[in-house]
Amino acid sequence: MRAVFAVIAVALALAGAARAVEPDEMLKDPAQEARAEAIGHQLRCPVCKTESIEESDADFTKDLRKLVRTQVAAGKTDAQVLDYMHSRYGDFILLRPPFKPSTWLLWLAPAILLVLGGTFAFFMTRRRPNTAEPEPLTAAEKAAVEALK
Amino acid sequence: MRRLIFILPVLVFVGIVIYFATPLLRGIDPSVIPSPLIDKPVPAFELGPLPGYQKGLSSADLTGQVQIVNIFASWCVPCRAEAPALMALKSMNIPIRGIDQKDKPADALEYLKELGDPYVSIGADTDRKVSIDWGAYGAPETFIIDAKGRIRFKQAAPITQNDIDDTIVPLINQLRAEK
Numbered sequence: 001m002r003a004v005f006a007v008i009a010v011a012l013a014l015a016g017a018a019r020a021v022e023p024d025e026m027l028k029d030p031a032q033e034a035r036a037e038a039i040g041h042q043l044r045c046p047v048c049k050t051e052s053i054e055e056s057d058a059d060f061t062k063d064l065r066k067l068v069r070t071q072v073a074a075g076k077t078d079a080q081v082l083d084y085m086h087s088r089y090g091d092f093i094l095l096r097p098p099f100k101p102s103t104w105l106l107w108l109a110p111a112i113l114l115v116l117g118g119t120f121a122f123f124m125t126r127r128r129p130n131t132a133e134p135e136p137l138t139a140a141e142k143a144a145v146e147a148l149k
Numbered sequence: 150m151r152r153l154i155f156i157l158p159v160l161v162f163v164g165i166v167i168y169f170a171t172p173l174l175r176g177i178d179p180s181v182i183p184s185p186l187i188d189k190p191v192p193a194f195e196l197g198p199l200p201g202y203q204k205g206l207s208s209a210d211l212t213g214q215v216q217i218v219n220i221f222a223s224w225c226v227p228c229r230a231e232a233p234a235l236m237a238l239k240s241m242n243i244p245i246r247g248i249d250q251k252d253k254p255a256d257a258l259e260y261l262k263e264l265g266d267p268y269v270s271i272g273a274d275t276d277r278k279v280s281i282d283w284g285a286y287g288a289p290e291t292f293i294i295d296a297k298g299r300i301r302f303k304q305a306a307p308i309t310q311n312d313i314d315d316t317i318v319p320l321i322n323q324l325r326a327e328k
Contacts, residue, residue, distance in 0.1 A: 046182055046286035047286055047287060049180070059251075060277070060286060060287060063251070063276070063277040063278075063281065064281065067278065067281060086185075087185060088185070088186065088192075088281065088282065088283070088284040089182060089184075089185070089284050089286070090182065090183060090184065090185035090284075092182045092183070120154075123154075
């Protein structure tokens with residue numbers, strides 16, 4: 001049983017580390033490869049849209065990864081590589097889009113929602129419980145209670 | 150204040166309906182990535198021809214007249230669907246240049262033999278580098294280039310007869326009138 005758990009644990013650990021990058025794509029220099037990976041993780045896959053290009057298995061994305069690696073190997077800075085992609089695919093390609101009028105709502109939404117939710121919660125919790133003191137029993141009711149005893 | 154709290158969910162709901170209904174009714178496809186290259190000059194590139202062809206394609210070929218650039222590939226199924234539309238554009242004397250994306254030359258030749266060749270010239274983009282320079286993220290993709298060599302329109306989906314009638318021909322007429 002423990003062996004089964006161990007296998008599951010290892011499988012899960014590996015799943016978390018899964019990369020679409022294939023060994024033949026990697027740069028020989030580990031420092032450069034690490035840089036290329038870091039850049040790739042900031043670039044959104046234009047084909048699959050919900051993954052970074054490092055995670056996507058799409059054939060098209062493979063060529064984007066290759067291009068990032070070619071540019072890193074050619075000595076381009078991180079900013080130059082990101083710029084290259086940004087000038088061709090726009091804000092879409094950046095998983096961390098720039099802060100500008102069209103993305104204000106995107107960036108500020110968490111703060112706005114927190115304020116709205118906080119205000120709502122504040123007023124809801126401040127509301128007095130509206131259970132009034134019960135009316136005292138009338139003489140007839142008291143008599144009825146006495147009769148039960 | 151109390152009443153506001155009851156109205157709030159209704160207002161939020163109306164907001165959500167408007168947010169989702171607007172692109173739906175306007176026919177905006179959220180999977181289409183807006184291109185930052187619109188109104189910019191075509192990227193500088195030079196592609197060799199397919200085997201057996203005289204001319205490839207380079208940025209120098211894309212000035213002087215209004216033209217269409219179409220990215221296609223033999224492996225691309227929607228490209229087959231739009232092939233008749235491209236032949237229709239050719240018959241209207243609209244020059245189309247092809248970028249053959251990540252193809253095996255033999256497959257590309259077979260494809261053109263089967264579906265017809267609407268292109269004035271074709272550049273073979275074997276490693277997809279030029280497609281990426283054009284901000285492409287698949288195939289087919291179609292661009293309209295004005296006489297000054299600027300990209301004025303992009304469609305990242307197969308062309309239909311409706312696209313030709315409603316969008317492409319009117320835009321090309323407008324661009325041809327520009328001087």
